[in-house]
Structures are given as C-alpha cells and as structure tokens.
Amino acid sequence: MSGGVQHPHTKIAERILAMTALAAAGCLWGTGFLFAKIAFREMGVVANVSLRFLFGSVVLAPMFFRKTRKFRRRDFWLMVLANFVGIPLQFLIQFKGVSLTTGSHASLMVSTLPVLLALTSTIFLRERLRPGEWIILFLSTIGAVLISVSKTADGPQASLKGDLMVVLSMIAAVVLALLTKRLMHDYDPLYVTASMIVAGTLLLLICLAFEHPRLHYSAKAWLALVAQGVLATALAFMLWNWGMARVPAARAGIFFNLEPLVGTVLAVSFLPEKLGGIAVIGGVMILWGAAYFSTRKGLNQTQHPNSNILSPPSNGTFA
Numbered sequence: 001m002s003g004g005v006q007h008p009h010t011k012i013a014e015r016i017l018a019m020t021a022l023a024a025a026g027c028l029w030g031t032g033f034l035f036a037k038i039a040f041r042e043m044g045v046v047a048n049v050s051l052r053f054l055f056g057s058v059v060l061a062p063m064f065f066r067k068t069r070k071f072r073r074r075d076f077w078l079m080v081l082a083n084f085v086g087i088p089l090q091f092l093i094q095f096k097g098v099s100l101t102t103g104s105h106a107s108l109m110v111s112t113l114p115v116l117l118a119l120t121s122t123i124f125l126r127e128r129l130r131p132g133e134w135i136i137l138f139l140s141t142i143g144a145v146l147i148s149v150s151k152t153a154d155g156p157q158a159s160l161k162g163d164l165m166v167v168l169s170m171i172a173a174v175v176l177a178l179l180t181k182r183l184m185h186d187y188d189p190l191y192v193t194a195s196m197i198v199a200g201t202l203l204l205l206i207c208l209a210f211e212h213p214r215l216h217y218s219a220k221a222w223l224a225l226v227a228q229g230v231l232a233t234a235l236a237f238m239l240w241n242w243g244m245a246r247v248p249a250a251r252a253g254i255f256f257n258l259e260p261l262v263g264t265v266l267a268v269s270f271l272p273e274k275l276g277g278i279a280v281i282g283g284v285m286i287l288w289g290a291a292y293f294s295t296r297k298g299l300n301q302t303q304h305p306n307s308n309i310l311s312p313p314s315n316g317t318f319a
Contacts, residue, residue, distance in 0.1 A: 018246040019255075025240035026255040030262025032232035034270060036095060038224040039217075045099055047213045048225070049091045050204040055229025057201040060238070063194035069187055071195070079183060079195055086176025087200025088207065094169035101162025109166035110144075113173055113256045120174050129251070136289050137254060143285030144257045146278050177252075181244055189241040197237060257286045 039048045071079055097109075118137055122128060129137070183192045217225075244252050261283050 014246060018243040021239040021243035022247065022252050022255040023258060025236045025243065026258030027262045028231050028236035028239070029256075030259040031266060032228055032236075033098075033263040034266040035224040035228045035232065036098070037271065039221050039228070040099065042217045042221045043213070044211070045092065045095045046204075046207055046211050047215075048228075049088075049095055050201070050208040051225045052228040052233055053087065053091075053197060053201040053204055055226050056233030056237075057198045057229075059230055059234035060194040060197050063190045064198075066188065066191060068191045070191075071187065075183060075186065078179060079192070080199060082176055082179035082183065083196040083200040084203065085172050086179070087196065088203045090169045090172035090176060092204075092207070093165050093172065097162045097165030097169065099162070101166065109163055109170060110256075110260055113170045120178060124178055133251070136292055140254050140257045140286050140289030143282035143289070144260045146282030146285070177244070180241055184241060184245040189245045190238060193237045193241045197233065254289050257289070261286050 036048060039052075043051075118129060118134070180192060180196070264279060264283075
C-alpha cells in the first residue's frame with residue numbers, strides 16, 4: 001500500500017472539496033428539469049434523453065485517453081449492469097413519469113432518493129449514520145417536500161402511474177449509486193463516469209432508432225439539449241462520482257435534495273410558477289442539511305487509501 005498518512009488539513013480540504021463537488025452536481029441536475037421542459041415542446045421523451053446523453057458522451061470521450069487502470073472482465077460486466085440500470089432505465093422511466101404527472105409530484109418523488117440511498121448504503125455498504133444525522137437527513141427531505149407541495153405549476157394533472165414511475169426511477173438511481181461506489185473504489189471515477197455514460201448512450205440510441213425521430217428542432221430546443229448534455233449530464237456526473245469516491249454514500253445522499261431546490265428556483269424564474277413562503281422554509285432546511293454535512297468534522301469517509309485531492313483512486317481492492 002502506498003500513499004502514507006494524510007495531514008489533517010489535507011483531509012479537511014479534501015472533504016470540503018468533495019462536498020462542494022457533490023453540491024454542484026445536485027445543482028446541475030436541478031437545471032435538467034428546466035431544459036427538459038423547453039425541449040419537450042418539440043420532442044418526445046426518448047429523443048430528449050437520447051440526444052442529451054449523446055452530447056454528454058461527446059464531452060466525456062477524452063476521458064478514455066487518460067492513463068488509468070482499465071476494467072477487469074468481472075468489473076466490466078458490473079459497469080454494464082450499472083449503466084443499463086442507471087442510464088436508459090432510470091432516465092427513460094423518470095422523464096416518462098414526469099410527462100404524466102405534475103412537477104410538484106415529480107419533485108416529491110425525487111426527494112425520497114436521499115433516504116433510499118442512506119437506507120440501502122447502511123445495509124449493503126455497511127455505512128453508518130448517527131441518530132442526529134438521520135434526523136437531519138429526514139428534515140432535508142421534508143424541506144424538499146415543502147417545496148414540492150408549495151408549487152402551483154400549470155400542466156398535466158398528477159397521476160398514480162406517473163408518480164410510481166418516478167419512484168421506480170429513484171430505485172434505479174440508488175442501484176446506480178451503489179454499483180458506481182464499488183467500481184470507483186478500484187478505478188478512476190472519471191473513467192468510470194465516461195464508460196457508463198457512453199455505454200448508456202449507445203443503448204439509448206438503439207431505442208431512438210426505433211422511433212425514427214425527425215431531428216428538425218429549433219435552435220432553442222438544440223441549445224436546451226446541449227445544456228442538458230454538458231451541464232446536467234457530463235459535468236454533473238463527473239462531479240458526483242468524483243465526490244462519491246471520497247464520501248460515504250449515506251452522507252452524500254443529502255445533496256440530491258439540491259436538485260428539487262434548484263429546479264424550483266429555475267421554474268419560478270423562467271416558467272409560470274410561483275414560490276410561496278413555505279417553499280422558502282423548505283429551501284432553508286435543505287441548504288442547512290447540506291451545509292452540516294459539508295462542514296462537520298470527523299466524517300467517517302470510506303475513502304480509498306491511495307486517493308488525494310488531485311488524483312482520484314485508481315487501484316486497490318474492494319472490501
């Protein structure tokens with residue numbers, strides 16, 4: 001084993017940097033709902049998700065030329081499983097559900113993800129939260145719920161089918177998070193991210209081929225697709241996986257709640273939706289929870305021994 005013992009200040013700096021990356025990823029994912037609503041005016045769900053990830057793959061393609069450890073055969077198939085569950089399955093189901101239900105209901109379902117992630121990571125990754133941290137996690141989720149119920153967006157009526165599809169997509173998101181957590185213990189997080197996004201895009205393009213899309217969209221729709229691909233896909237996943245490699249999944253889950261917060265702010269700013277006082281309270285609860293986990297000392301990180309701030313983990317054995 002190499003790497004030695006890190007200086008306490010280095011560990012604190014790395015923890016803050018990792019938490020910042022997770023927070024930024026949560027915010028970037030929140031922009032995806034606004035861009036998707038713009039794109040949905042001219043295209044369907046499959047076309048939107050497929051082209052979004054195609055642009056994301058273009059950005060991530062250079063990651064394959066990094067000098068890093070490549071997947072072993074067993075881990076390659078684990079990556080294939082992760083990208084199938086986490087890319088085409090999760091996003092096609094999620095955005096189909098969003099199209100069937102209301103924005104507030106969709107945000108409510110998305111806000112259950114941190115609790116699901118914390119629950120599953122304590123079971124499968126043997127990570128542990130203190131009682132007080134569970135309370136903070138649930139309060140943050142309640143904050144996201146307050147934001148959801150306070151919105152008065154126009155659009156389709158809520159449906160049980162749409163709500164259940166969004167919940168199902170959140171289960172897929174948890175599976176993706178846990179599988180990538182394992183892969184990133186042995187491999188470069190950027191390489192893992194690029195491999196999953198590109199492989200998932202290939203599956204999406206196969207689905208798109210069966211739809212025979214027209215691909216004649218306005219400049220505004222194309223810009224929305226590019227923004228989804230670059231900001232809400234490539235950059236968001238790179239930041240999230242880099243941070244997840246250095247932070248326990250149970251504590252990283254709190255930053256998922258920034259997604260509905262940012263999504264709501266953008267909707268109020270650019271779409272005909274209003275933000276009430278109860279939503280402001282919910283936003284404060286989310287930000288407070290995120291700030292707690294980003295500044296708390298003594299975070300019990302499941303960090304790879306060879307990792308440091310500038311060089312992600314690239315070798316070792318998963319325990």
